[in-house]
Amino acid sequence: xxxxxxxxxxxxxxxxxxxxxxxxxxxxxxxxxxxxxxxxxxxxxxxxxxxxxxxxxxxxxxxxxxxxxxxxxxxxxxxxxxxxxxxxxxxxxxxxxxxxxxxxxxxxxxxxxxxxxxxxxxxxxxxxxxxxxxxxxxxxxxxxxxxxxxxxxxxxxxxxxxxxxxxx
Numbered sequence: 628x629x630x631x632x633x634x635x636x637x638x639x640x641x642x643x644x645x646x647x648x649x650x651x652x653x654x655x656x657x658x659x660x661x662x663x664x665x666x667x668x669x670x671x672x673x674x675x676x677x678x679x680x681x682x683x684x685x686x687x688x689x690x691x692x693x694x695x696x697x698x699x700x701x702x703x704x705x706x707x708x709x710x711x712x713x714x715x716x717x718x719x720x721x722x723x724x725x726x727x728x729x730x731x732x733x734x735x736x737x738x739x740x741x742x743x744x745x746x747x748x749x750x751x752x753x754x755x756x757x758x759x760x761x762x763x764x765x766x767x768x769x770x771x772x773x774x775x776x777x778x779x780x781x782x783x784x785x786x787x788x789x790x791x792x793x794x795x
Contacts, residue, residue, distance in 0.1 A: 657788035662734040664784040668777055669731045678721075681728075685720030686711055689770045692761055702756050730792060744792065759793075766793045 637774045657665075673681065690711060693700050701707055706719035726747060733740035766789045774780040 639759055657734065657784075657791040659735075661781075661784035661787045664781045665788045666731060668773075668779060668781065668785075669728075669781075672773075672777055673728075681724045682717050682720045685724035685727075685774075686717065686721075688723060688765050688768055689716075689720060692764050695764050695768075696761060699756075699761060702754065734788060740792075761791050765791075 631766065645777065656761065689703065689708075703716070703719070707713050707715040710716060729743060730740065733743060769789065770782070773785060774782070
């Protein structure tokens with residue numbers, strides 16, 4: 628429960644202070660060691676948490692995105708953004724979390740990960756108004772939240788792998 632409260636407080640702070648800088652990921656590399664570190668830390672974060680925590684993570688990422696970029700709110704009308712704790716929005720939060728979870732879990736299998744990312748990209752390209760900047764905002768929110776949620780957090784490994792995923 629503490630993690631959910633920490634995440635809620637963090638999102639409020641992040642949405643006011645987030646500053647995106649151009650990533651130098653064209654030259655970055657998510658090494659095998661980085662991938663193993665990220666996967667180990669990710670699994671540790673969720674080993675004792677239930678589905679509601681996972682939904683809360685997805686929800687707070689989406690809320691932070693909407694607060695940072697208010698122009699994204701209409702993109703979420705069909706999933707009932709006006710009722711972020713309702714079933715429709717919670718289901719979408721689960722989908723976001725599950726896509727992110729799948730991505731992290733496939734870091735060790737780049738070919739399959741590439742196919743998953745291509746599919747996700749195709750789904751979002753088809754939606755007018757979706758911009759790559761919004762995915763970068765989610766990444767930056769995670770870079771602020773994860774050090775608070777994880778006892779051990781390897782900033783460089785997460786940065787390298789997240790930049791590689793988002794900016795590919």
